[in-house]
Amino acid sequence: MAVRSVTSLPHMDTLVDPVAPVPESDPEPAAAAAFPTLVQQAGVGVSAAPAPAAVLAPPAVQIPPLEAAPVPSAPAPSAPAVSIGGPLKDLHLQVERESRFVDDVVAEVGKLVIGQTQMIERILIGLLAGGHCLIEGVPGLAKTLTVKTLAQTIAASFQRIQFTPDLLPADITGTTIYNMHSGSFTQKKGPLFANLVLADEINRAPAKVQSALLEAMQERQVTIGDTTHRLPDPFLVLATQNPIEQEGTFPLPEAQLDRFMLLIKVTYPTAVEERAMLDRLTAAELPIVRQVCEVEQLLAARRVVGNIFIDDKVRDYIVHLVHATRDPRAYGLHELAPLVEYGGSPRATLCLAIAARAHAFLRHRAYVVPDDVKAIALDVLRHRVVITYEAEAEEITSEDVIRRVFEHIPVP
Numbered sequence: 001m002a003v004r005s006v007t008s009l010p011h012m013d014t015l016v017d018p019v020a021p022v023p024e025s026d027p028e029p030a031a032a033a034a035f036p037t038l039v040q041q042a043g044v045g046v047s048a049a050p051a052p053a054a055v056l057a058p059p060a061v062q063i064p065p066l067e068a069a070p071v072p073s074a075p076a077p078s079a080p081a082v083s084i085g086g087p088l089k090d091l092h093l094q095v096e097r098e099s100r101f102v103d104d105v106v107a108e109v110g111k112l113v114i115g116q117t118q119m120i121e122r123i124l125i126g127l128l129a130g131g132h133c134l135i136e137g138v139p140g141l142a143k144t145l146t147v148k149t150l151a152q153t154i155a156a157s158f159q160r161i162q163f164t165p166d167l168l169p170a171d172i173t174g175t176t177i178y179n180m181h182s183g184s185f186t187q188k189k190g191p192l193f194a195n196l197v198l199a200d201e202i203n204r205a206p207a208k209v210q211s212a213l214l215e216a217m218q219e220r221q222v223t224i225g226d227t228t229h230r231l232p233d234p235f236l237v238l239a240t241q242n243p244i245e246q247e248g249t250f251p252l253p254e255a256q257l258d259r260f261m262l263l264i265k266v267t268y269p270t271a272v273e274e275r276a277m278l279d280r281l282t283a284a285e286l287p288i289v290r291q292v293c294e295v296e297q298l299l300a301a302r303r304v305v306g307n308i309f310i311d312d313k314v315r316d317y318i319v320h321l322v323h324a325t326r327d328p329r330a331y332g333l334h335e336l337a338p339l340v341e342y343g344g345s346p347r348a349t350l351c352l353a354i355a356a357r358a359h360a361f362l363r364h365r366a367y368v369v370p371d372d373v374k375a376i377a378l379d380v381l382r383h384r385v386v387i388t389y390e391a392e393a394e395e396i397t398s399e400d401v402i403r404r405v406f407e408h409i410p411v412p
Contacts (some may be wrong), residue, residue: 051264082189087387088309092366095308098301104292108153111287113146114280115273121362122264122379123150123238127307128358131261131351132237134202134252134383141266143240147198152289152300156195157232165248169212176225187224191215195232195295199239205250210256213237234298239244254342254386261351262376264385301361309358309367313412315353318373322349324405325385333408336401339391344384354379370411373391378402 066336102124109120119135123146126133135143142339144160151158161172173188191197202210216222220231239260242249255265269277320331326343328336356372363372378399385398 006193021082028202068331087135088366090231091307091309094274094304095361095366096304096364098297098304099361101293101297101301102362103134105153108289108292110329111147111289112281113142114148114277115269116142116146116266119143119146119377120150120267121266122262122376124362125355125358125376126238126262127234127236128301128361129261129351130234130236130302130353132259133258133262133264134260135240135264135266136243137240137266139242139243141268143198143266144198145337147238147240147334149289151198153291154196154293155291155294156234156295156298158196158198159191159194160198160200162200165200165204165206165211167205167209169209172209173216173222174214174224185225188321189229190222191226191361192222193229193231194238195234197235197237199237199240202239203241206250207253210252214259214389215374226289234295234302257383258345258347260383262379264379265382287297305354305361308360308365310353310357311367314356314368314370314373316362317370317409317412318352318356319349320409321373321377321405322346322381324354324409325381325401331405333404333409334406339387339394339401341388342386344381348381348384352377357382374406377406 012311053398061071082152106120113120123133123135125131125152135147137143148160170190172190174188174192174193177188178184179186199213215235216231216235220235222229222231237260280361322344323379324331324343325340325348328334328340352373354366355376356368359372359376360366360368381402382398385401386400387396387398391397391401
């Protein structure tokens with residue numbers, strides 16, 4: 001891979017060409033080979049040194065069509081060809097120990113949910129990072145089944161709320177009830193007081209009901225009357241919505257969307273997966289899902305995820321990616337300026353870093369590489385980048401803008 005010197009971005013002295021898309025297979029061996037300085041500074045020794053790359057002058061920026069941009073996708077898990085040492089050795093052992101339950105959870109969910117590995121992985125990232133997830137897909141893609149099955153594998157309280165047009169905020173958060181016998185008011189907590197809350201078809205309820213979740217999702221608390229109640233820890237909202245139905249639905253406002261760490265788009269299964277689904281789910285008896293994870297294990301895993309190492313160059317990479325969505329002209333992306341109404345907020349920067357750590361944790365790694373950021377970027381940013389009417393008229397989506405940004409920003 002050709003290497004070029006870029007001096008306009010701080011903390012990025014030698015950067016590799018970013019135009020290659022993220023492959024479907026695990027890129028960690030390649031990432032470790034092309035990224036030796038980062039892992040060696042963190043105490044990670046690379047088993048095989050890469051060949052020296054030729055140094056080229058910075059080429060002129062050529063803008064390809066937006067629709068031709070590659071899609072960042074999650075790599076498949078595989079062990080990287082690196083040896084851990086130095087200050088990361090203890091952290092690596094912690095990651096290996098605390099991440100063992102993840103494989104058991106995936107195996108149990110896979111008994112009922114065939115395929116949809118990316119959706120399952122993204123929900124696990126939300127669990128490990130403490131971020132809420134909005135799952136979007138057409139009916140019949142096992143969105144609700146996945147959340148319910150995942151809840152069965154964890155020893156945590158679970159509540160399902162079916163959002164309807166006549167739902168009221170008090171039906172979710174709780175309300176104050178007058179007791180005629182005692183002549184006093186008592187507070188009745190709503191179904192929101194659970195570890196895992198499934199907000200099924202969230203866009204079927206009006207905006208006032210959707211807004212009832214804002215305090216709970218951000219502050220992890222609910223105010224009923226004049227009393228504020230803390231929500232249990234962990235607390236996670238997993239919402240689903242149908243993108244194709246318009247009648248009787250209420251689109252989520254941008255402030256509500258920004259509360260979700262990930263917007264997960266679910267696609268159809270392959271023919272092989274659908275045939276396996278037909279054989280397994282039409283049997284006389286369905287597979288039984290076992291409980292394989294305790295709440296304490298999940299909380300311990302979250303603490304380890306928060307300690308996963310992120311090099312300064314990767315941190316700068318994340319910041320520049322988000323800033324490029326706000327001010328494309330400052331990064332030479334003049335063609336994107338009239339297409340972006342609002343870019344990613346600072347919450348996008350934080351969520352991208354936390355989700356990249358959780359993605360590395362699922363790969364049983366104690367450090368983050370740029371491919372972790374690429375793999376999770378669309379899910380973090382697609383609902384935070386607001387495009388203009390001109391972009392909609394040209395049938396350009398926020399995903400097209402994000403892909404172009406990733407093509408242009410150099411990878412450390």
